[in-house]
Amino acid sequence: MMRLSLLSPRPPVPIITCHVSPGSLRTRLPPPSSSPPQPHPSLLQNPNQTALPSLTCALQCPHFQTCSGCTHELNLHRPVIVEEATEFFKTVGVSDFTFDSCRLWEWRCRAKLAVRGTVESPLIGLYQEGTHNVVDIPDCKAHHPNINAAVDLLRQGITKMNVEPYDEDLGTGDLRYIQMAVTTYDTSLPASERYRNGKVQVALVWNSRNENSPSSNKLNALATFLWQKGGLKSNAHLIHSVWANFQTSTNNIIFGNRWRHLLGERDFWERVGGIDISLAPSSFGQANTRAFDVMLRKLQKYVPFGASVADLYAGAGVIGLSLAATRKCRSVKCIEINKESKLSFEKTIDRLSNSVDSSISWHHADASKEPLSWMVGSDVIVVDPPRKGLEMSLVDALQNIPKVEHKAKSSFESSSTHTKIRDEKRPWVLRAREASVQIGSKTTSDDGQALPETLIYISCGWESFKEDCKSLLASKVWHLEKAHGYNFFPGTQSIEVLAVFKRGQGGGLKKKKLGKKKKKRL
Ligand SMILES: C[S@@+](CC[C@H](N)C(=O)[O-])C[C@H]1O[C@@H](n2cnc3c(N)ncnc32)[C@H](O)[C@@H]1O
Numbered sequence: 001m002m003r004l005s006l007l008s009p010r011p012p013v014p015i016i017t018c019h020v021s022p023g024s025l026r027t028r029l030p031p032p033s034s035s036p037p038q039p040h041p042s043l044l045q046n047p048n049q050t051a052l053p054s055l056t057c058a059l060q061c062p063h064f065q066t067c068s069g070c071t072h073e074l075n076l077h078r079p080v081i082v083e084e085a086t087e088f089f090k091t092v093g094v095s096d097f098t099f100d101s102c103r104l105w106e107w108r109c110r111a112k113l114a115v116r117g118t119v120e121s122p123l124i125g126l127y128q129e130g131t132h133n134v135v136d137i138p139d140c141k142a143h144h145p146n147i148n149a150a151v152d153l154l155r156q157g158i159t160k161m162n163v164e165p166y167d168e169d170l171g172t173g174d175l176r177y178i179q180m181a182v183t184t185y186d187t188s189l190p191a192s193e194r195y196r197n198g199k200v201q202v203a204l205v206w207n208s209r210n211e212n213s214p215s216s217n218k219l220n221a222l223a224t225f226l227w228q229k230g231g232l233k234s235n236a237h238l239i240h241s242v243w244a245n246f247q248t249s250t251n252n253i254i255f256g257n258r259w260r261h262l263l264g265e266r267d268f269w270e271r272v273g274g275i276d277i278s279l280a281p282s283s284f285g286q287a288n289t290r291a292f293d294v295m296l297r298k299l300q301k302y303v304p305f306g307a308s309v310a311d312l313y314a315g316a317g318v319i320g321l322s323l324a325a326t327r328k329c330r331s332v333k334c335i336e337i338n339k340e341s342k343l344s345f346e347k348t349i350d351r352l353s354n355s356v357d358s359s360i361s362w363h364h365a366d367a368s369k370e371p372l373s374w375m376v377g378s379d380v381i382v383v384d385p386p387r388k389g390l391e392m393s394l395v396d397a398l399q400n401i402p403k404v405e406h407k408a409k410s411s412f413e414s415s416s417t418h419t420k421i422r423d424e425k426r427p428w429v430l431r432a433r434e435a436s437v438q439i440g441s442k443t444t445s446d447d448g449q450a451l452p453e454t455l456i457y458i459s460c461g462w463e464s465f466k467e468d469c470k471s472l473l474a475s476k477v478w479h480l481e482k483a484h485g486y487n488f489f490p491g492t493q494s495i496e497v498l499a500v501f502k503r504g505q506g507g508g509l510k511k512k513k514l515g516k517k518k519k520k521r522l
Pocket of ligand 1: 285286314316335365366367385386
């Protein structure tokens with residue numbers, strides 16, 4: 001809101017933001033060396049240690065003061081918020097909260113950057129928060145090095161091919177944004193060399209309605225330049241593929257609906273959570289691939305073998321499919337609002353091992369509408385919402401599970417046999433079936449009246465998570481069993497949380513008054 005009033009009549013800046021923080025930690029550090037500092041070896045063994053010399057884990061990025069995509073320069077291994085999280089979890093009965101530090105530099109394998117400036121001096125980077133000024137960040141220490149290399153190549157290409165960066169005031173120019181996504185999955189290399197040799201899928205967001213616009217020649221020339229200089233047959237192979245996305249809208253949405261594959265490999269594979277996953281540029285992908293993998297391996301341990309799972313906010317279904325493969329799930333339902341993720345889901349499923357014998361489906365649906373329909377028949381619910389947390393309807397449904405269970409039991413007992421699939425009358429079950437895409441030849445799921453006993457909440461928004469957690473615990477329907485934190489965004493105050501809730505009151509819960517606060521979202 002504030003942004004709108006400050007910047008009117010322009011639209012608010014898109015999600016590419018760069019926070020100018022009041023910065024408690026703005027001490028100038030020694031100039032960075034060409035490669036980022038390595039963490040202290042003991043840190044890799046025991047990430048929960050706090051008393052390390054701060055320079056050991058310092059960002060040392062030349063852009064720190066101008067670009068504040070990173071808000072904290074020191075102690076990257078342990079964001080200050082971890083202390084708060086540890087205390088919070090203690091108050092809700094979990095005294096063994098763990099925090100995994102993961103990779104501290106060059107961790108970002110997926111970046112969306114704005115392109116502004118001029119043909120001669122393009123600016124490729126992030127917005128300063130609350131402004132439309134783009135900060136150029138060629139030596140970003142968070143980016144995978146090949147993202148920086150690909151941005152450098154792109155900069156040369158823009159100048160050479162006379163590509164006009166976008167001008168927001170006039171709505172003119174050719175290139176608005178780019179997305180760079182790195183795949184580190186090249187089986188022809190030894191495992192230890194794969195990360196550093198990651199290849200970049202480049203998506204160019206072009207300021208035209210489609211590929212038939214007069215500026216298409218420039219788009220093709222730029223793509224060809226990137227491919228010749230960085231593609232498969234170049235001296236320094238760093239580009240995986242080049243895509244175009246067409247967007248002319250003046251709102252703050254980065255991508256338009258139209259995508260075109262231009263050059264290189266069409267399919268983009270990564271390996272996480274024990275499976276090969278396909279990610280189209282239009283699909284959601286986690287920025288920190290390695291940390292995501294670490295978290296998935298922990299998550300798997302909380303899902304019983306043979307369970308039926310509902311993966312809400314599923315994206316391309318990475319979590320659900322990784323569980324299907326590693327926990328031999330009876331069934332997995334993935335629910336996702338962005339229809340673009342479906343194709344990636346289908347490709348991933350095609351590459352699952354034949355030994356995976358689950359009933360697997362992907363549903364293009366809003367998880368907050370009729371949320372119970374997704375919960376009925378599942379032993380485990382996984383939720384991985386955007387930063388703003390769960391919608392109120394979903395929290396309500398989770399709080400009301402015992403009532404539904406009670407109702408379901410009575411109606412089940414009053415009928416002499418199980419409801420046959422073809423006689424199904426419950427509207428939420430029917431709706432769920434209609435919207436579903438059942439993939440593969442696996443048996444159809446019908447787990448009847450089962451309701452979830454386990455809720456696994458993955459959160460990238462600490463404040464919203466705390467609110468949701470308090471609401472769930474206040475209902476006394478759920479208790480918190482375990483919580484883990486992951487350093488998904490070193491240099492910022494954001495952490496990723498994996499929290500495991502179980503139905504019922506649980507033994508170890510400290511009886512602290514959480515207050516029956518009604519969830520309110522603005
Ligand atoms: C943080 S991402 C997680 C994606 C996925 N779990 C992963 O790790 O790749 C959140 C996802 O929720 C989706 N989403 C947002 N609101 C939704 C809603 N109301 N119903 C279903 N999906 C939603 C977004 O499109 C996005 O793919």
